[in-house]
Amino acid sequence: MVGGTLRDIRAEIRSLSCPSGDYVVVCGRTGVEPGAVLGQQFPDRHAAGEAAELVSEYRSVLRRYDPGVPYYDPLVHELSERPMQPLATEPEDNHTRYRAFCHDVSGSLFEALAETGHRVVETAVMETYLTLAEVVEDHDDFCLTLLWSMMSELDVRLSPSEQNTIVETAAELFSPTTTPNPVGSTLRTLEAVAFIDGYSLRPICDPESGCSDGHTPKNAIRTWELTFGDYALAERTGRIPTLPIAVDLLRRTPERAVRFIDGEALSDGRWRVRLQTIPDGESRGLVSVEAVENRWLNDS
Template sequence: MIGRTLTDIRAELEELADASGEYHVQCGRTGERPVPVDGRRFPDRETAVQAVRVAHAYRATLRRYDPRAPWYDFVVCEADTGPAGDRGWSFPPTAAGESPSQRALVAYCHDLAGAVFEALSASDHAGVERAVMDEYLAAAERTSDRDRLCLQLLTTMATELQSRLPEQARAETLQRASAHLPATEGSARPVRAALAHLRSVGLIDGFALADGHWDRPRAVTVRGYELRSCGERLPTLPLSTETVRRTAGRPRVATAATPVDDGWRIRVSRTDPAAGSLDTATPVDS
């Protein structure tokens, strides 16, 4: 699957966009404006036509990771000046009043899943890659809420990586996946920075330090976590990846999760220097 990633293509689209532009791109059949053209305007018709080509490339790449992603017939339209013309649409299609945070969450799920798929492909873990997709498609058939499909993809990916890859391979996969995500600065408090980012994209509602200090946390609590536990494990792929991206050396990663009244209490500790262990689905304490 090596080639332009979803992040690369979205960056190209951002270069074309102009917040004050008079044109937008939408589906000619449904009127929807899905990712990646949701909420974006373009300065003139010629630029919007370029955006159509970029949007088609994005959707084609997305379908490599999520075969259930719907098809759209993109057309260029002159932007309306009323409220209806400013609707932001996303995949999966939801109500016109959807919040920007929901669109950010959908985009984040696709970016992270795409980055991990690229890492698996580059690492010759094609069997794991196929297993993730097969399990996701099976789980998606049981998912009645279309808004949760992108979350189901991350959940499936986290559990399959945990069960099918040895410790060192998981660590290497997350390190490689980081290279396919937007560049970010390191942090003296990487766990806190990772949680702040997950809050900014809507994957969690809030977080707090539960034990230790932010420079060396031993436990954190998270509220409103969108990924649900699977059996005896809690998918922690996003937290692990975001912490790895912000850490030079051995990151502190989730080692156990305990349900609490308002969410989860997650223990964190430094990775084993010998095994380089990084859990993508953390054991749940009773």
């Protein structure tokens, strides 16, 4: 199965890494670390070179199902040197980042399914994807179709608790690191990879969580209202997929749970989502969340 293969490749990469090495693997075109080696450091150039080859192998596995998986051109970079300077940005780079984001998230979720023993769900995801891929006219949409298939099968086949385990396991593969303003960082990432077009972020002061005069204590529940446009995975059918947002956000808040409260369709293809980050308790709504019924919900 694809998940087991990806998991084994990542395990090989981690076996080559060390806590504080002198080398990393980056994409020669963008200067950033590919998802399979994100946060990993290596003791010497040889180990990093082997990891770079494994990154290419990881992408090749995904490319069996979507020939549009971007080629990363992974290179070894010594940390003591100046930051890697990416090659000049080309017009198609925005779409390349978009596809890379889709496949990084999908790949991590396949690994999580394999790690947690949900092979039946993994098989269902691939069957749904292969069925839909036959009618997808634009091959550039294969990556989004794969991610949608993952979201759909997780939603109908797993309990909320099982969904949490899968999404949290996937997020852990990206070397989680606490990030200042994690919700804002996630929205910036989604915009940078063209998964959304424009956004706003508003903290909501909830007195029940200890918020007073607009200030929320560090260890209190934090509530946010997100508004964004042209969400790539949007469905106006009663629920809004939260899966890619959840994976990215959880890796930035490893010490807190994330709860998606609800979503709402707005005019002009925009969406509003409310979520909370909490210091204790279980996450909720990590795959999809109910959308409020209104006149824009079923607009095409």
